[in-house]
Amino acid sequence: MLVKQLSIFLENRSGRLEEITGILERNDINIRALSLADTSDFGILRLIVNDPDKAEKVLKKNLIAVSINNVVAVVVPDKPGGLHSILIPLRDSGINIEYMYAFLAKHKDDAVIIFRFENPESAVEVLQNAGVTLISSDELLKM
Amino acid sequence: MIWNEVEKLPREELRKLQLERLKKLVEWVYNRVPFYRKRLDEAGVKPEDIKSLEDIQRIPFTTKDDLRDNYPFGLFAVDLEDVVRIHASSGTTGKPTVVGYTKQDIELWAEVMARTLAAAGATKKDIVQNAYGYGLFTGGLGLHYGAERLGATVIPMSGGNTQKQVMLMKDFGSTVLASTPSYSLNIYEVAKEQGIDIKELPLRIGVFGAEPWSENMRRDIEEKMGIDAIDIYGLSEIIGPGVSSECVEAKEGLHVFEDHFLVEVINPATGEVLPYNEKGELVFTTLTKQAFPLLRYRTRDITWLNPEPCKCGRTTVRMARVAGRTDDMLIIRGVNVFPSQIEHILLEYEGVSPHYLIVVDRVGALDNMEVQIEVTEDIFSDEIKKLEWLARKIENDIKDLVGVSAKVKLVEPKTIERSVGKAKRVIDKRKL
Structure with missing residues (x-):
């Protein structure tokens, strides 16, 4: 139930993000979710794309620092307390969230949130045991 | 391997040889270079006053500014018709420093470079890929002549064209790479991008110089490329590469070829000569050069001298890896x-x-x-x-x-x- 996410190192300079999206466009890679974290000097762009292995290959060819990590796509009820209900089993099991961000499309009527955990495998187990719906890569890309 | 028995001369005999050569040198420049005659006269030193090696301390230093003031040929001690080669070092500020060589100087240079390569462990069986720049820079031709003198096979690649460096290294089976240490890593990276692991190639020795580098960088290079990385030292004013070199046996300090280059370390602020093992500015006197001899030339390089006998059998003093230059500082x-x-x-x-x-x-x-x-x-x-x-x-x-x-x-x-x-x-x- 793990989803591959690309992380890209970006220097803070104008036009850099556009270069990355240009490379993805030319290689026919579609972005399904993204998050940009930044510090005063650099940023990290995190992407979920339709073909992560190809994206990694073409970005590396363009001398861009990129890595692939496993994240978990979690279905969150789109109502007050929705996210809260997901976080409870995680807290109870002592699982730390490194970061999280929302997926662009909706899953039926629910929201999808991407979670990065220190230990994604045990997080998957905890969430599944708590009855939380997770989305596989294949399903995610079809949304 | 030791190229020349003179590298094992007992210290006493070496000092005798140095004194004999120093006397001749002072006389040579006094009679042939107006700049030096004036300098020595001003200091009240006549050639016959040099009676011991310590008497060298009566002679004033020569500096980079002196070279610049006498641009281009003012310090040459022979007529230009006896000069068979000119080199020049890149001047980052103003005019380049120009140096000249007689036929005999070129022979001397090949000799000290053959010693350098032999100290690095190279023999006539080696294939030397020379990635030092050919041209006015002394690195390329200096290494080239030394490798030929050694009897090795030279690939005169010069610097740059990194993809081709990788190709030839692989196809020709180069066993020795001569370049700056930073460029060797550049070659390594390009090879890696092409899926070539230099460790798998026959390359076994790196002869690296022309820029300061650290012990950690040596370890990094040796590990990545599976070679012995040897530090060599020289500067065009003195002769080019071939002034001193590490031996592969110890890799602990660079043996100065003292029968040709008299070495001192001074306090850069006061000019006072420092004892062995004390850090200061490196100063050389070229004992045997004809066209462009220098008395007590201040290199601006910071190091110290170690007189301990080396396990390789050489008796020459070793200078520590140059930590930096007074002008890099x-x-x-x-x-x-x-x-x-x-x-x-x-x-x-x-x-x-x-x-x-x-x-x-x-x-x-x-x-x-x-x-x-x-x-x-x-x-x-x-x-x-x-x-x-x-x-x-x-x-x-x-x-x-x-x-x-x-x-x-x-x-x-x-x-x-x-x-x-x-x-x-x-x-x-x-x-x-």
Whole structure:
């Protein structure tokens, strides 16, 4: 139930993000979710794309620092307390969230949130045991 | 291997030989170079006053400015018709420094370079890929003649054209690479991109010089490329490469070819000669050169001398790896900083690339030092805190070990310019 996410190192300079999206466009890679974290000097762009292995290959060819990590796509009820209900089993099991961000499309009527955990495998187990719906890569890309 | 038995001469005999040669040299320049006649007269020294090696201390130093003032041929001790070769060192400020060689000087140069290569472990069976630049720079031709004298097979590649360097290294089976240490890493990276592991190639020795480098960089190169990385030293004013070289047996200090180059270490501020093992500025006197002899030339290189006998059997003194030059030295908020110190710290970190850039600027009245480091695959993490932790940790090390605070800036891979010759490590934007 793990989803591959690309992380890209970006220097803070104008036009850099556009270069990355240009490379993805030319290689026919579609972005399904993204998050940009930044510090005063650099940023990290995190992407979920339709073909992560190809994206990694073409970005590396363009001398861009990129890595692939496993994240978990979690279905969150789109109502007050929705996210809260997901976080409870995680807290109870002592699982730390490194970061999280929302997926662009909706899953039926629910929201999808991407979670990065220190230990994604045990997080998957905890969430599944708590009855939380997770989305596989294949399903995610079809949304 | 020891190329010439003279390298094992007992110290007493060596000193006798040096004194004999020094006397001849002082007479040679006194009679042939008006600049030196004037200098010696002003100091009240006549050639016949040189009775012991210590008497050299009565002779004034020669500096880079003296060379510049006598541009281009003012310090030549022979007629131009007896000069068979001219070289010049890149002058970062103003005119280049011009040096000349007679036929005999070229022979001498080949001899000391053959000694250098032999000390590095090379023999006539080796295939030497010479990636030092050919041309006015002394590196290329100096190494070339030495390798031929040794009887090795020379590939006169010169610097640059890195893809071709990799191709020839693989196809010709080069066993010795001669280049700057930073360029060898450049070659390594390009080979890796092409899926070639230099470790798997026949390459076994690297003869590296022309820029300061650190012990950690040696370890890095040796490990990555599976070779013995040997530090060699020289400067065009003295002869070019071939002034001193490490031996592969010890790799602990560079043996000075003292029968041709008399070496001293001085306090750069006072000019006082320092005892062995004390750090100061390196000073050379060319004992046997004809066309461009120099008395007590201040190299601006900082090192010290070790007189302990070496396990390789040579009796010559060894100079420590040059830690920096008095003119490479940055003074940041009053603290002396050598780029090699920063390099040493960076290479303590697994995965940190040896390509770095130091940018110094002045904001208001305060000097700011920024160290740019490339984010390689090995150190990249998708967690900001890990990258920031690395940057802060290096900053702390610089503060602790160098004594100035610096800002570490992470930059994208391959954005720091790769050198084909001497690496550019410092950009000083201060307008002083």
